[in-house]
Amino acid sequence: RKEVEQDPGPFNVPEGATVAFNCTYSNSASQSFFWYRQDCRKEPKLLMSVYSSGNEDGRFTAQLNRASQYISLLIRDSKLSDSATYLCVVNLPGSQGNLIFGKGTKLSVKP
Amino acid sequence: EAGVTQFPSHSVIEKGQTVTLRCDPISGHDNLYWYRRVMGKEIKFLLHFVKESKQDESGMPNNRFLAERTGGTYSTLKVQPAELEDSGVYFCASSQDFGAGGADTQYFGPGTRLTVL
Numbered sequence A: 001r002k003e004v005e006q007d008p009g010p011f012n013v014p015e016g017a018t019v020a021f022n023c024t025y026s027n028s029a030s031q032s033f034f035w036y037r038q039d040c041r042k043e044p045k046l047l048m049s050v051y052s053s054g055n056e057d058g059r060f061t062a063q064l065n066r067a068s069q070y071i072s073l074l075i076r077d078s079k080l081s082d083s084a085t086y087l088c089v090v091n092l093p094g095s096q097g098n099l100i101f102g103k104g105t106k107l108s109v110k111p
Numbered sequence B: 001e002a003g004v005t006q007f008p009s010h011s012v013i014e015k016g017q018t019v020t021l022r023c024d025p026i027s028g029h030d031n032l033y034w035y036r037r038v039m040g041k042e043i044k045f046l047l048h049f050v051k052e053s054k055q056d057e058s059g060m061p062n063n064r065f066l067a068e069r070t071g072g073t074y075s076t077l078k079v080q081p082a083e084l085e086d087s088g089v090y091f092c093a094s095s096q097d098f099g100a101g102g103a104d105t106q107y108f109g110p111g112t113r114l115t116v117l
Helices: none
Strands: A004-006 A011-014 A019-025 A032-038 A044-050 A055-057 A060-065 A070-075 A084-091 A099-101 A105-110 B005-007 B010-013 B019-024 B031-037 B043-050 B053-056 B065-068 B075-079 B088-095 B112-116
Touching (some): A004 A084, A011 A019, A019 A084, A032 A070, A044 A060, A099 B031, B010 B019, B019 B088, B043 B065
Parallel strands (some): A011 A105, B010 B112
Antiparallel strands (some): A019 A070, A032 A044, A055 A060, A060 A070, A084 A099, A084 A105, B005 B019, B019 B075, B031 B088, B043 B053, B065 B075, B088 B112
16 A cells, blocks of 8 residues: 555546545554645745644645645635646654655646 | 756666766755656655655666765766666755654756667
8 A cells, every 4th residue: 555645536626616635544653744836847946834623825725634644735816827747745753854755646637 | 046957958878878867956955856757657756855865766677777866955866877778857856944744845856868879
């Protein structure tokens, strides 16, 4: 079983739509959780950290369910510029920052 | 402030040759990481430096890979001799420090795309 699993997509949505991505992780000891965004042939960039209480940053909302080992990302009012691959990333305690990546979910927002 | 830079952006070499990748972290960042993405797979951790010391090299695939960070500034990753399966994108990342909450934000460089023929 992969350490971090994501639906690869692609998710093709119209502008203005709401889209949700899910991710599961296998190690219950995982300590920190993130969503990264990666544009085609570019480097990953941190979109947001994910906290147990859930957190929101503008049109983006992240949720963490530790009992189910499940992380989600909700994007409201999708923009063309949201088109990218979204990477679910976890970090284990004591790993000193060694990030564990999912393969990513590709989002394409169409006019 | 300059971000993480990597050189070269692309490298095409033949099997058996040697290649050296370079990473310049953000100034003042003690933590430097190397990651690799092989085609069709997820990004995977290779190793982590704190200043000039190797903190964790558990992700290094084999002894054909050698990473250094002399002086605790830039880092090099040498592959010798290169094999076909080494092809992929090699990312470097840096972070400032670890807070009480754990890992600090890692900033990634643009990557080096390595093709071994």
